Amino acid sequence: MPRRLGKNPELYTIPARLSFAETLARGILDRYGSDPLTLSDVMVLLPNRRAVRSLREAFLRLTGDKALLLPRMQPIGDVDEDELLMASGALPVGLDDVDLPPAISGYQRQLILMKIIHSWYKERGEEENAPEVAQCAILAGALGQFLDQVQTERLSFDALKELVPEDYAVHWQKTLDFLQILTPLWPTVLEATGYMDAAERRNRLLTGLRDQWLNTPPSYPIIAAGSTGSIPATADLLELIARLPQGCVVLPGVHLDMDGDSWEVLGPTHSQYSMKMLLNKIGVDRAEITLWRGAPAADPGLARERLLGEVMRPAETTDRWRDLEIDIDEAMAGLTRLDLPGSREEAGVIALILREVLETPERTAALVTPDRQLARRVANEMQRWGILIDDSAGTPLFNTAPGLYLRLVAWMVAEEFAPVPLLAALKHPLMSGGMDRGQFRRMVRRLEKEIFRGPRPVGGLDGIDRAIGQRLTEGASAKLQELRDWWRGMATLIQPFADLFAQKSVTFDEILVAHIACAERLAADESRSGAENLWKGEAGEAAAQLMEDLQLAAQQMEDLSPEQYPALFEVFLGDVTVRPKYGQHPRLNIWGPLEARLQHADVMILAGLNEGSWPPEAAVDPWMSRPMRKDFGLPSLEQKIGLSAHDFVQACAAPRVILTRAEKVDGTPTVKSRWLARLDAIVPNEVFRSGDADKWLSWFYELDRPAETIEIDPPRPVPPLEVRPRKLSVTAIQTWMRDPYSLYAQRILGLEPLDELDADPNAIDKGVVIHQALEDFMKEYPGRLPADPLAELEELGRRAFGPILDRPIVYAFWWPRFLQVARWFVDQERERRTGGYRTVLTEKKGEMTFSLPGGDFTLRAKADRIDARPDGSLSIIDYKTGQAASARQLHAGYAPQLPLEGLMVQNGAFEGLSGTVTDLSYWQLKGGEDEPAKVTSFNEQGSRNSKQDVGELIEKSRDGLLKLVSYFDLEDSAYLSNPNPAQLGYGEYDHLARTKEWQGRVKDDNGEDAP
Incomplete structure (x- = not known):
């Protein structure tokens, strides 16, 4: 010096x-x-x-x-x-x-480093092990930070030569090998650009x-x-x-x-x-x-400051806590601690405290936390009072409307317009496709309902066009034609960007420019251009600046596979933060710990005081282990904890401080900050603990508690007699008995559940294809079995499964189960045909009409299979790929399907068939290796679970049907929702009936809630 x-x-x-x-x-x-x-x-x-x-x-x-x-x-x-x-x-x-070169931009350096990383793998003949582009970008960002840190500490890369690779684990040896190649190369590469590192x-x-x-x-x-x-x-x-x-x-x-x-x-x-x-x-x-x-x-604050000094005392001298000469009451004056159940409660209580501060004129408050998620939650809670709070850390561009829109546009094309990513993009508020927003939204909803509910159509813009065309051939309509015209217009806007994804490789600049152009075209509406809509506001300006910076740096990047572009773009997008300039509250702030080091508010709320958050975990260096860093001369990774501790003391020493933490985060128990643990060791519980947490919690819960509780009673729809169904299938009769409200919603209101988006084939589809395969087999070979019946049935199964067999879940789970069922079925057929059984019909439809006081009622059925038994009587068989009815359900009348089919058979409802039904059988085709199928049979000999013979069961089902129809022919009969909950779980229409709001409530004789 x-x-x-x-x-x-x-x-x-x-x-x-x-x-x-x-x-x-x-x-x-x-x-x-x-x-x-x-x-x-x-x-x-x-x-x-x-x-x-x-x-x-x-x-x-x-x-x-x-x-x-x-x-x-x-x-x-x-x-x-x-x-x-x-x-x-x-x-x-x-x-x-x-006279120094300008600092290189972060993106330009990141792209150059990406190229170096990829070249290193290529030169070693390990190109197949090279990270994908997005992961390479993350590594390049970390490598840039490492370069900055080395230059910040004014170390020489020549010191890498002194590190002995054999002293470290194998993967660290590989990293050291890479760094020793990079470091002599980097100055030359950087000099060629005309820039220098910002840290240097x-x-x-x-x-x-x-x-x-x-x-x-x-x-x-x-x-x-x-x-x-x-x-x-x-x-x-x-x-x-x-x-x-x-x-x-x-x-x-x-x-x-x-x-x-x-x-x-x-x-x-x-x-x-x-x-x-x-x-x-x-x-x-x-x-x-x-x-x-x-x-x-x-x-007065000196006692608090001394107390915090004791909290931070090194472990080697903590024995001096026994002789503290601090007035604890004075030190704790103005310091409150709130341990709250979870993150939601912590954010809500903090928002309440901030709101309470505003009741005192000119009083200020600040939330200090390194937990950005908690800060965002508090900011959202404050909006219930219309208060916008200044969060100094800003909002990640990744989560803003323009950032999300740009991400969705890229993923929509990369995923070949699969239903979920496509609809997510089309439903974004910035998406208008050059037309009126209201009309655009109507077309998107129509596309979703008509095309995307159910299995995924063929990918690509043309695949969706063909799917709409297929619907037109099934039944032309003006709405479908309008939908097709609209989609072709949308395809024109998207096609230039989509064409790049059909290429093997593209330049980064080329795909970036196409992305911007496509996003702007789709963001245009009837009155403004896409650029006006997309790049407006603080978030739009930040997104525009990002795109400009990436374009300036794009020449530094090698060509890439188009499908890797969206993930790479998200990496760059995640580095940008949007900070509001105007409209924030003048007396409330959200500060990071560093800002709180330099200023105080009247009320300081130090939040997120859990290990891993405050203090943070020591960061992991992807390029050097701790021993390598020490040998190289880099500072300890734990130094960040010390800086965090300094920030904590600076903020906690303010006159009025509230410390908060959540005992659970996302349902996982947390560990309180080490500084709180030390406070607990120094300060007696009766001094530190207070009832403030309960008070604030009760107020927070009260915010969302309604002024009065409105109890929902079960629905009792009583539709006019003329709209009630007069023609039902035997399976619908079962629904009518068990849950009349579901029948009401489906048959009277005409409400059909929508299929899932991009749905995999479900259990119903599974049942349909297995039924189809067995039906085809029985029609093909009603008498003598073929030479290789199992091979024939497998081939018919492949036809029945059709294109869905290519789906992974179908091929991995359903097809092996079908093969198990096929083997069992062939063995069963051999045995039955040898024993004198003969199939007389399969998948046959029939109807039976009853003349009743309320009018004719028609019962319909489609029998899976009816066999003639050796004695000439008939056996009705129902294939079940799901759960079959039990004997108790059958005899109690809760499973009337087979008995009603028996009634129809005995009354000639199936053309060309008559006779006495003496057997009702469920063939439960489970497809398991141990038990591929299970037969539950009810016949005239009775079974061990049987309480009635088949004739009595059929007669009882007839009486039950007539009583059911006659009951609902009464004008005041209501279609109740699941009147017997023990017999049925939640159904497809229970949310409409608001079942969870009233189910379980017990009424007394006066209609009041029973205790």
């Missing part, structure tokens, strides 16, 4: 209990404010632009918003310097004339500034404030400023009262570690630091 400056270092600190920006501004005014011209000559160097804004606002508050020539306030870092990952350096004003450029500029001030000390005052000096180049500059004739350094929250033993053993995870390293760098003792002007030596 130059001695010719002739001055001992001038260092100050502002205690954590005081607002740093406010106290700094007050001291500057006290020191230089008597002369406005002198004040304007002062230069204040701050960590970042957000600190500059905070100090400027502090000056305005202290001067009552009066006109004032403020000091020159300049940031010495564009991003949080303590992250040690300077992706782009913000340069001190006045240094841009240095920042280092040179700060070093140049330091040398300039060293040789020619400024004639004006310079104050470096708020920095911890964790970047070596910044620490060198602070070292100089502290010794300049008119220079001084103001440090945030140096713990002057810490005992010497604790100071000596500080580790990277301690809140004062970075301060200790800076003081060692400057070469001063902690005792030489004095309080900044305007900072009182003692005040």
Whole structure:
């Protein structure tokens, strides 16, 4: 350090209990404010632009918003310097004339590094092991951060040669091999671009500034404030400023009262570690630091500050907790802790506290948390009162309307217009297709209902057009023709972008430009162009800037496979944040921990105090293990925990602080922050704990509790007699008995459940194809079996399954089960035909009409199979691929299908067939290896579960049917929803009946809720 400056270092600190920006501004005014011209000559160097804004606002508050020539306030870092990952350096004003190449853009460097990573795999003959483009982009981003970190620490890549690969695990040896190839190559590649790394450029500029001030000390005052000096180049500059004739350094929250033993053993995870390293760098003792002007030596907050010092005490000296000389009551005054059940409750209670602050005029509050998800939840909760809160971290472009729209457009084309991604894109608010938005939405809904409900159509734009054309051949309609014309217009807008995905490879610039053009065409409406709609607002401007930056950097990237483009685009999109400029609340804020280091609000809410969140987990370096980092000279990964601890102390020392945490996050128990655990060890429970959590929780729950409870009674629809069904199938009779409301919704209201989007074949489809295969076999071979009946049945099965056999779930699960069923079925047929059984009909339809007082009623059925038994009587067989009815259900009348079919057979309802039915059988075709099928038979001999013979069962089903029809022929008979819940689970129409709202309530004789 130059001695010719002739001055001992001038260092100050502002205690954590005081607002740093406010106290700094007050001291500057006290020191230089008597002369406005002198004040304007002062230069204040701050960590970042957000600190500059905070100090400027502090000056305005202290001067009552009066006109004032403020000091020159300049940031010495564009991003949080303590992250040690300077992706782009913000340069001190006045240094841009240095003869240095400009800093390379982040995207340009990332694309170059992607190319180097891919080339490395290619040169080693491991191209097949190379990561996909999106993963390569993530690796390139991490590699760029590693380069920045090495340059920030001013290390030489030559030191990599001194690392012995054999000392590390195999995969780290491979990484080291890659780095030793990259590092000599990178300077040459970078020089060819005409740029330099931002971190290196920042280092040179700060070093140049330091040398300039060293040789020619400024004639004006310079104050470096708020920095911890964790970047070596910044620490060198602070070292100089502290010794300049008119220079001084103001440090945030140096713990002057810490005992010497604790100071000596500080580790990277301690809140004062970075301060200790800076003081060692400057070469001063902690005792030489004095309080900044305007900072009182003692005040009510001193006890809290000392308590927090004890909380952060190194483990080696925690035995001194036994002799604490702190007034706990005074230290805990104004400090509240809330342990809440979950993330939802934590966000809701925080929002309530923020809202309560606004009841006091001019009072301010800030939520401080590193948990971005929690911050977004709180911001959303605040909107219930119409309050927009300023979140300094902003919103990821990834989650904004333009960002989501651009993602969906890319995935829609990449997935060949599969139903889900296509409809997700078409339903986005920015999508209009050049037409009126209302009409566009109607066409999208029509496309969904007519084409996409059910199995997926053939992929591609033409595949959807053919699917619409198929519907037109089934029954032409004006609406379908309109849909086809609209879709062809949409295909014209999308086709240029889709054509690129048919190519083997494209340039990044080419597909990016096509993506932008397609997105703009689809975002146009009847009155405005797509560009006007898409790129408007803060999020739109950020998206437009991203696209421009990517286009400028695109030439650095090799060709890529088009299907990899959407994932790559999402990687780039995830790096952009949108920060609102206007419309936020002036008295409420959401701050990150670094911002809270430099300012206080009247109420500080420190939230998300769980391990892994605050403090964060030590980041994993994908390029070097901890031993490698240590040997190379990089700082410990745990240093971030120490910086986080410093931020916690700075915020927690404020006069009014509320600490919150969630005991569970997404249903998983959490571990409270180590700082809360230490507070628990120091502070007695009766002091720390309060009933505030219960109070705030009850208020939060009360917000969503209705003023009065409206109980929903079961529906009792009583439709007019003329609309009630007079023709039903035997399966519908079962529904009519079990759940009349479902029959009402389907047959009277005409409501049919929609198929799933992009649906895989379901159990009904499975039953249909197996029925079809067995029907075809029985029709093909009604008498003698073929030579190889199993092969014939398998071939008929393949025809029945048709194209759905290509679906993975069908081929993997259904087809093997069908083969098991086929083997069992062939064995069964051999046995039955040998035993004198003869099939007389399969899949035969029949009808039977009953003359009743309410009018004729027609019963319909389609019999799966009817066999003649050896004695000439008939056996009715029903194939079941699902669950068959039990004997108890059959005899209780809850499964009337087979008995009613027997009634129809005995009354000649099936043309060309008559006789006595003596057997009712369910063939449950499960397809399992142990039991491919199961036969449940009810016949005239009875079975062990049988209580009646078949004749009595058929007669009983006839009586039951007539009673059922006659009951619903009464004008006041209601179609109740699932009147016997024990017999049926939730059905397809139970949500319409709001079953979950009333089922389980018991009524007494007066219609009141029974206890």
